[in-house]
Amino acid sequence: MGGIKSKVRSKVMPLLLNLLATVAFVLLALTSHVWIGLVVAAVAIIGLAWQALGQSFTDTISGQLLLVTGLLITYQERVPSASTSALVITGLGIGSLIVNQPLLVFLIERPSIKVANLAGYAAGRDTTVPPRWLYASAPGLLAVLAILVAAKTNPWIIAGLALAACLTAAVTTAQALRVRRSPHSLDNRLRTALQAYDPQFAFYFTAPPNSEYHIGMWYPYLKRLGKPFVIILRERAALPVVAAMVDVPVLYCEHESFVDQVVLPGMKACFYANNGSKNSHMVRFNRLTHIQLLHGDSDKASSYNPVTGIYDRIFVAGQAGIDRYEANGVLIPAQKFDIVGRPQVEDIHVSDAAVGDLANVTVLYASTWVGNYSDASYSSLHLGDQIIRKLLDRHATVVLRPHPYARRDLDSARRLARMEQMLADDAAKTGRNHLYGDVSSVQMSLFDCINSADAMISDVSAVASDWLFSQKPFALTNVLDEERSAFEAAFPLARAAYVIDHDAANLDEILDQLLKIDSLVATRRDLRTYYLGDFPTETYSDGFVSAASKYVTTARG
Numbered sequence: 001m002g003g004i005k006s007k008v009r010s011k012v013m014p015l016l017l018n019l020l021a022t023v024a025f026v027l028l029a030l031t032s033h034v035w036i037g038l039v040v041a042a043v044a045i046i047g048l049a050w051q052a053l054g055q056s057f058t059d060t061i062s063g064q065l066l067l068v069t070g071l072l073i074t075y076q077e078r079v080p081s082a083s084t085s086a087l088v089i090t091g092l093g094i095g096s097l098i099v100n101q102p103l104l105v106f107l108i109e110r111p112s113i114k115v116a117n118l119a120g121y122a123a124g125r126d127t128t129v130p131p132r133w134l135y136a137s138a139p140g141l142l143a144v145l146a147i148l149v150a151a152k153t154n155p156w157i158i159a160g161l162a163l164a165a166c167l168t169a170a171v172t173t174a175q176a177l178r179v180r181r182s183p184h185s186l187d188n189r190l191r192t193a194l195q196a197y198d199p200q201f202a203f204y205f206t207a208p209p210n211s212e213y214h215i216g217m218w219y220p221y222l223k224r225l226g227k228p229f230v231i232i233l234r235e236r237a238a239l240p241v242v243a244a245m246v247d248v249p250v251l252y253c254e255h256e257s258f259v260d261q262v263v264l265p266g267m268k269a270c271f272y273a274n275n276g277s278k279n280s281h282m283v284r285f286n287r288l289t290h291i292q293l294l295h296g297d298s299d300k301a302s303s304y305n306p307v308t309g310i311y312d313r314i315f316v317a318g319q320a321g322i323d324r325y326e327a328n329g330v331l332i333p334a335q336k337f338d339i340v341g342r343p344q345v346e347d348i349h350v351s352d353a354a355v356g357d358l359a360n361v362t363v364l365y366a367s368t369w370v371g372n373y374s375d376a377s378y379s380s381l382h383l384g385d386q387i388i389r390k391l392l393d394r395h396a397t398v399v400l401r402p403h404p405y406a407r408r409d410l411d412s413a414r415r416l417a418r419m420e421q422m423l424a425d426d427a428a429k430t431g432r433n434h435l436y437g438d439v440s441s442v443q444m445s446l447f448d449c450i451n452s453a454d455a456m457i458s459d460v461s462a463v464a465s466d467w468l469f470s471q472k473p474f475a476l477t478n479v480l481d482e483e484r485s486a487f488e489a490a491f492p493l494a495r496a497a498y499v500i501d502h503d504a505a506n507l508d509e510i511l512d513q514l515l516k517i518d519s520l521v522a523t524r525r526d527l528r529t530y531y532l533g534d535f536p537t538e539t540y541s542d543g544f545v546s547a548a549s550k551y552v553t554t555a556r557g
Contacts, residue, residue: 013051014059020044021063028070037074041067041146049139052101053132064098064138071145079152086155090145093162097138097169104134104169107176113190113261114236114252116243121193127175134172137165194264197249200227201269201552202262202288205242206234206276210404212241214273214295219246221343222271224545227552232262234278256281263288269551275307283310289551296462297321297342297531299491300378303462304328309336313551315544317342317465318533320492327489340548341533343541345469347447350537355454355473356516362397363515364453366446368461369405370412378460380477381406381415383504387457388419390507392426394515400436401449403461455514457500460491468496468528473518475500475510493531496524 021044027037044067051060072091076082108131115121127134145158203222205215215231222229230249233239239252253259259281269289272279283290292311297303297320304325308314309332316322322337355361365387371377380387381402391398400419407413423434440449450456450467456474458464467474476494478487481502488494498513498520500506513519535543 013047014063017044017047017051017060018063020047021060021066025066025070029073034074034078035150037070038146038150041071042143045139045142045146048142049136052135052139058102061098061101064142065095067142068094068098068145071142071149075145075149075155078149079155082155083159086159089159090155090162093159093166094138094141094145096166097141097162100169100173101135101138104131104173104176107173108134111254111258113254113258114239115190116239116250117247118190118193118197118249118251120196121190127172129168129172131172134169137169141165191261194230194249194262197228197230198266199230199249199264201225201229201267201271202232202282203229203271203273204232204234204279204282205238205273206278207238207274209235209237211274212238212245213404215242216245217295217344218271218273218293221541221544222548223248224541225549225552229552230262232259232282234276234281268553268555271548272311275302275305280310287556289313289556291315291548291551297465298462299324299460299465299493300462301328304330306330308332312336312556313338315340315547318529318531320527320531324492338547339533339543341535341540341543342466342469343544344447345466345532346540347445347451348466348469349451350470351454351472352521353454353472355514355518358454360397361394361455361515362399362453363391364399364401364449364456364458365391366401366449366456366458366461366463366467367403367406368459368463369403370409378477378479379403379406379412380457380459380479380500381412383477383479383500384415384419385422386504386507387500388422390511391457392422394511395430395432396515397432398423398434398436399440399449399453400434401440401444401446404441457514460493464493464497465531468493468524468531471521471524471528473498473514473520473524475514478502493527496520496527 020040024037024041024044027033027040031037044063048060048064068091072087075087108127141158141162144161148155148158203215203218207214228248230251231242231246233242233250233252236252236254239250243250251262253262263285267288269291270282271291271293273293273295290311291313292308293315294303297317303321309330314332314337316337316339318339318341321339322334325332365384367381367384368379370379388398400423402416406416420436423436426432427434435444435449435452446463446466450470455472456467457477458467458474459477459479464474464476474497476491476497477500479502482490484499487499498510500510533543
């Protein structure tokens with residue numbers, strides 16, 4: 001969403017606003033349709049104010065100058081007794097503000113590290129006047145000028161405001177120039193606060209918008225290490241989201257050079273949740289131990305990406321996490337791996353109840369997203385209608401939990417909307433408490449959804465690996481239509497699952513196995529250890545805490 005808004009602001013809006021400003025100028029200066037011109041000008045000014053607050057000026061300078069010219073010409077025509085001096089001061093004042101907008105942004109918006117949750121540090125304002133007030137001054141004066149034109153008021157009012165705005169801009173420019181030429185005092189203030197906090201390790205994160213849940217899944221367990229640490233972000237949009245999610249310092253480093261400033265001598269390790277390309281900006285610090293966690297443990301290609309080999313340590317949940325690299329031709333030395341379990345699953349309730357004995361069965365349908373490439377698209381959403389309908393025919397209560405990225409794809413979003421409508425209609429008719437939409441995706445965590453269900457239908461994803469901890473039955477979709485032997489070789493977890501064909505032709509048979517017969521109880525138990533490690537259920541997450549603690553308490557040798 002943020003990307004679309006940015007494109008509209010940078011590409012579409014300037015063209016539209018310049019067009020509106022041109023129309024307003026023609027109506028005001030060259031025709032007698034003054035009131036229509038003022039209405040068009042008002043619309044343009046509102047748009048210009050929005051652009052100004054987004055620091056997007058350059059492409060609308062011509063439109064702003066046309067507006068001020070048209071309004072001044074109309075002023076002189078409507079108020080013949082208006083002082084020429086006042087109009088000249090107004091024109092020069094507003095015009096200079098308009099022309100100098102890009103320079104003000106360049107001087108004021110000095111790239112810097114953005115900080116949240118760091119005790120002892122407050123990002124002081126570099127200028128007396130808040131920058132946003134100054135950015136909005138030109139559109140604001142245009143609005144006042146339009147109002148005064150309509151009211152036929154004395155022009156010295158707007159002239160005085162324009163002169164005051166120009167003086168304020170001059171003072172602010174001088175302050176910003178001083179800070180820009182001597183930035184080290186600000187850098188030192190941040191470094192002093194960081195040194196007082198004394199972080200022992202970092203969690204480094206770079207990812208597209210709406211990926212912040214990767215941090216959320218690891219943050220509680222990094223906190224359990226009992227050492228101060230910082231979260232380093234490389235995308236600005238993530239800063240407010242992550243800052244509200246955690247209570248440790250969060251540092252947004254726009255440039256690679258900023259990363260240098262926040263890696264302190266006391267840091268011993270750095271954790272990562274994905275293989276983002278900007279990770280290389282952090283991995284270059286050889287004195288740190290770099291630990292790849294990934295954000296899910298599955299048989300997908302992302303869980304055996306060759307890039308993972310650049311890290312010093314690779315944390316995997318169980319032996320399956322090691323074997324899948326070699327099985328897919330990715331050769332990484334065995335000594336790089338640590339089997340630590342998947343600590344998040346400690347919140348999953350373990351059950352050995354036979355689903356066939358339950359009077360009312362709840363089934364979780366947890367589909368994945370379509371992915372970036374067709375040959376790695378494991379999503380079963382195109383089968384979703386059939387799956388939901390068959391479950392409803394069997395009087396099951398359904399929990400619909402799609403991947404967080406699923407709604408990015410228009411076709412997937414339409415499919416989800418249809419499934420949600422099916423569940424809403426059935427709930428109204430039968431009273432069954434189906435869970436979907438914001439209830440299952442926002443109000444409930446993934447593990448809440450897992451705990452609420454007796455069985456699951458899923459795609460090839462980390463959700464299936466996590467579900468294995470519960471020991472409850474599950475089905476997997478074979479959407480790429482691979483032979484059963486090839487499917488199990490590529491995705492060993494399928495040995496513990498009831499596999500739905502690519503066209504769901506065997507769906508009734510699979511649902512009988514899943515919800516009545518369940519012949520894979522022993523297989524699930526064996527594969528649970530293979531995928532999730534051999535750690536006691538009661539103290540399961542201690543495996544991760546113990547392994548991670550070694551690297552955050554001892555400097556790399």
